[in-house]
Amino acid sequence: DQQVKQNSPSLSVQEGRISILNCDYTNSMFDYFLWYKKYPAEGPTFLISISSIKDKNEDGRFTVFLNKSAKHLSLHIVPSQPGDSAVYFCAASPRQGGATNKLIFGTGTLLAVQP
């Protein structure tokens, strides 16, 4: 049972344009969401996170939006740069009610930014 889903395995965007990566989740106990970027042969690199008490969080070129009623979050990258080309993972954590850092990951979206 895939609790965190990234339905687009890949996305291609022109340099300078907006990249929008999407993620859906099914477990209403999730209250903390993160996006990671991963290059081959490296570990995931943390990008940005959002708590369930917010609906938007910005950090430079990266913005994460959370729609709790739809159980949907998205990552916007503006403007996209060739160095952003990587696999992006959405992750969720049920931190509420327990002391845990356990993350449930989506299957990833491969972003290719074309020069």
Added chain:
Amino acid sequence: KAGVTQTPRYLIKTRGQQVTLSCSPISGHRSVSWYQQTPGQGLQFLFEYFSETQRNKGNFPGRFSGRQFSNSRSEMNVSTLELGDSALYLCASSGYGTDNSPLHFGNGTRLTVT
């Protein structure tokens, strides 16, 4: 600050053997988690340690075990290796218990079982 350090980077083992992987968290981090990444199953949670205690465990067989030392360094062990254990094993550390501090990952240990 140095990042999460995992050793070794690469390992080749034979089916039936056992293996120990090591992880040094970011200085000051007390929570250490382990994940397995495979092409078929993606990134899956193995277990999490906080202050030398395992506080969460994923759905993996008992052949997978771990421990954390008083300096927060952690090891995971896989006994009686199977071909399907070939994967990238990732360690991650985090600052505190339940505050919203993100996990920071190491570059992993690539285990190949032949």
